[in-house]
Amino acid sequence: METLHRITEKVVLSENIVKTVFEAPEIARKRRAGQFVILMIDEKGERIPLTIVDSDPVKGTLTIIYQVVGKTTDQLAQLGPGDVIGHVLGPLGHPTDVDGIGTAVCVGGGVGIGVLYPIARALKEKGTRVISIIGARTKKMLILEEESRGVSDELHVTTDDGSYGYHGFVSDVLRDLIASGTKIDRVFAIGPVPMMRVVSNVTRPHGIRTLVSLNPIMVDGTGMCGACRVTVGGKTKFTCVDGPEFDGHEVDFGLLTSRLQMYAEQEQLARDRCRCGNHDR
Amino acid sequence: MTDKDKTEKKDGKERIPRQPMPEQDPKTRVGNFDEVPLGYTPETAILEAKRCIQCKKPGCVTGCPVDVDIPGFLQRVAEGDFLGAARKIKETNCLPAVCGRVCPQEDQCEKLCILGRKWDPVAIGRLERFVADYERQAGAVEVPETPAPTGKRIAVVGAGPAGLTIAGDLVKMGHEVTIFEALHKAGGVLIYGIPEFRLPKSIVDAEVEYLRRLGVKIVTDAAIGRLKTVDDLFAEGFHAVFLGVGAGAPVFMNIPGENFSGIYSANEYLTRSNLMKAYSFPEYDTPIARGRNVAVIGGGNVAMDSVRTALRLGAENAYIIYRRTKAEMPARAEEIHHAEEEGVQFKFLTNPIEYVGDEKGWVKRMVCQRMELGEPDESGRRRPVVIKGSEFTIDIDTVVVSVGTMANPVIPMTTPGLETNRWGYIVTKDETGETTRKGVWAGGDIVTGSATVILAMGAGRKAARAIHDYVMAM
Numbered sequence: 001m002e003t004l005h006r007i008t009e010k011v012v013l014s015e016n017i018v019k020t021v022f023e024a025p026e027i028a029r030k031r032r033a034g035q036f037v038i039l040m041i042d043e044k045g046e047r048i049p050l051t052i053v054d055s056d057p058v059k060g061t062l063t064i065i066y067q068v069v070g071k072t073t074d075q076l077a078q079l080g081p082g083d084v085i086g087h088v089l090g091p092l093g094h095p096t097d098v099d100g101i102g103t104a105v106c107v108g109g110g111v112g113i114g115v116l117y118p119i120a121r122a123l124k125e126k127g128t129r130v131i132s133i134i135g136a137r138t139k140k141m142l143i144l145e146e147e148s149r150g151v152s153d154e155l156h157v158t159t160d161d162g163s164y165g166y167h168g169f170v171s172d173v174l175r176d177l178i179a180s181g182t183k184i185d186r187v188f189a190i191g192p193v194p195m196m197r198v199v200s201n202v203t204r205p206h207g208i209r210t211l212v213s214l215n216p217i218m219v220d221g222t223g224m225c226g227a228c229r230v231t232v233g234g235k236t237k238f239t240c241v242d243g244p245e246f247d248g249h250e251v252d253f254g255l256l257t258s259r260l261q262m263y264a265e266q267e268q269l270a271r272d273r274c275r276c277g278n279h280d281r
Numbered sequence: 282m283t284d285k286d287k288t289e290k291k292d293g294k295e296r297i298p299r300q301p302m303p304e305q306d307p308k309t310r311v312g313n314f315d316e317v318p319l320g321y322t323p324e325t326a327i328l329e330a331k332r333c334i335q336c337k338k339p340g341c342v343t344g345c346p347v348d349v350d351i352p353g354f355l356q357r358v359a360e361g362d363f364l365g366a367a368r369k370i371k372e373t374n375c376l377p378a379v380c381g382r383v384c385p386q387e388d389q390c391e392k393l394c395i396l397g398r399k400w401d402p403v404a405i406g407r408l409e410r411f412v413a414d415y416e417r418q419a420g421a422v423e424v425p426e427t428p429a430p431t432g433k434r435i436a437v438v439g440a441g442p443a444g445l446t447i448a449g450d451l452v453k454m455g456h457e458v459t460i461f462e463a464l465h466k467a468g469g470v471l472i473y474g475i476p477e478f479r480l481p482k483s484i485v486d487a488e489v490e491y492l493r494r495l496g497v498k499i500v501t502d503a504a505i506g507r508l509k510t511v512d513d514l515f516a517e518g519f520h521a522v523f524l525g526v527g528a529g530a531p532v533f534m535n536i537p538g539e540n541f542s543g544i545y546s547a548n549e550y551l552t553r554s555n556l557m558k559a560y561s562f563p564e565y566d567t568p569i570a571r572g573r574n575v576a577v578i579g580g581g582n583v584a585m586d587s588v589r590t591a592l593r594l595g596a597e598n599a600y601i602i603y604r605r606t607k608a609e610m611p612a613r614a615e616e617i618h619h620a621e622e623e624g625v626q627f628k629f630l631t632n633p634i635e636y637v638g639d640e641k642g643w644v645k646r647m648v649c650q651r652m653e654l655g656e657p658d659e660s661g662r663r664r665p666v667v668i669k670g671s672e673f674t675i676d677i678d679t680v681v682v683s684v685g686t687m688a689n690p691v692i693p694m695t696t697p698g699l700e701t702n703r704w705g706y707i708v709t710k711d712e713t714g715e716t717t718r719k720g721v722w723a724g725g726d727i728v729t730g731s732a733t734v735i736l737a738m739g740a741g742r743k744a745a746r747a748i749h750d751y752v753m754a755m
Contacts, residue, residue: 003502026508040465046557046566047465071566087465089502219557219567220473222463222504223689224529225549231540236533241691255540258642262542266568273563 025060033122034096038221065114109191139164200248210248299401330358340393346739367416375449381410441469443525443725446741506691528726538636547683572679579683580610713747
């Protein structure tokens, strides 16, 4: 007996970033900002973790935003309204601690803006002053600008190529903010691993507590397998049950990067073999 | 357990020897994931069952954690009534096809078989497997009538051996039973842990299907503790809760380099291969490292399953790295024997102390030290002691750490009033598995720590009776 996870909406947000809304009523009621689900499209599929971007407890739906990077995300992006996702497990991981923060800077890069948005919103609801810095490689890859503006007291937008907003990286804007004397109580940095590493390096000398949300490879997502282990402060942690957020100043990003590459060859093979027929590749 | 093929004699009377189990040839089977033992034929089964002397006070039954009427079922096999034999077993054991394959009979029923004193014991496990397979293949699995509904609802958390057993028992008493399973398939360790070549998944599926036909509801993809708590289950109207969530968290050794790519917990390695069917990648989407030189750390059944999986995934060298000697290995003799036949290389009195990675962060070598056996420790086994200056290296590209598991903290953390011990296992008040939280029972590995399928099933049976009494008195 399984809940039927019917897709109700699919929107292509940018070149290869897709938003999917699907039914998962029990998870939608329970879920809090920062938590994720493991989903598996069909019986031959793999189990992948995706952060919940939004939920509608009334409609009983969850929203996910993901970048098409491999066979599973490619296949997911092919599914539209009426299609069904075979298995969805969640909500997993610790919710973000959003209590008692005066000023928070929310730094999001690429598809990570999707993961960051619910956290910024939860912070805003708690009365935190939210400064958001969101960035993408180029203008047409930027997502959730308006949504982010809606939950921020201050919004900065960057593009690596200068096609929109500030020409540079999100970390540059953060550095400027710190230099200008802005009082910052907490930084949330979510995006590609190199971005999270750089942001953590920027805040470290200033002792600003910086949380990063990690996205390692997972299998079960319940603490059973250890695939998602990361080294934080010299200790092994399981992202699925101990995270997904960790102190950015303590995370071994090099290890995370190499573990993310563990199946690079097989992933390429699976994707080439599948050729699901996605358009923009 | 040896199969003496000589004719056994006593008082000048010839006896039938214990019938050997036909198996796939070792050279062939390392190239596939098919089951290794092929099973008895009806003729062999009858011959073997006739060896039972129908003791008045059968020792075998006392050795069975779920009290199977062993002489009763053997009698029926001897008479050729295989379906009757299957029904006899199912009176107390709802998973005979599983138990016939994975129970350590040599430490239980067969250990206490009177024939074993002088000859070899009756092959009870092989016969159990035979009758369960016979019944299933004949399409003759019957669903017994369940009594009138009691109106009592019971939630079972975890669809492993303990949970499946208690669900079967309680539904047969007329209760409404719902199992909540975190994974996408029911079966627990039977489905994610034990490999296809030892326990075909189609058999587990059939046993789960039998429970569904009995009326057990199984909700997969439901992480209790996250999606809903034990409190939520009571609020939803369940009258009692059984926790059979297993000891699912892997233990690592905390040595340098243990997080390099290519290093797995046994749980992950086996879950990828068994549950996710990574051995059929890319037909199935989940990948797994197909290492050439694979080291499995540990000496238990899970280590044997892992190392034999590595061979089947194409390893040229598959090592067992164990810090004691063969005599202290906790794995079943049969599993060690199968591994040896298949070409597993055993490195005893060896302990890894560090892993070395390449420039991509992939493990390429392990540093080990040699051990010697000292005084016995609290487990009664001689303690391995490091030989100073004995470090040496082994080139490897894949490691499977199989040194045990521990309790997953999610449920205790989210269940007020549920006491755990210092290792995180749930404290029970008596042998029925009643916990410190009213209306909540627990059993299997989450109470005992890593043990066997049949002990978890035994715990499920005992808790079933207690929960029945509890809900009927409400």
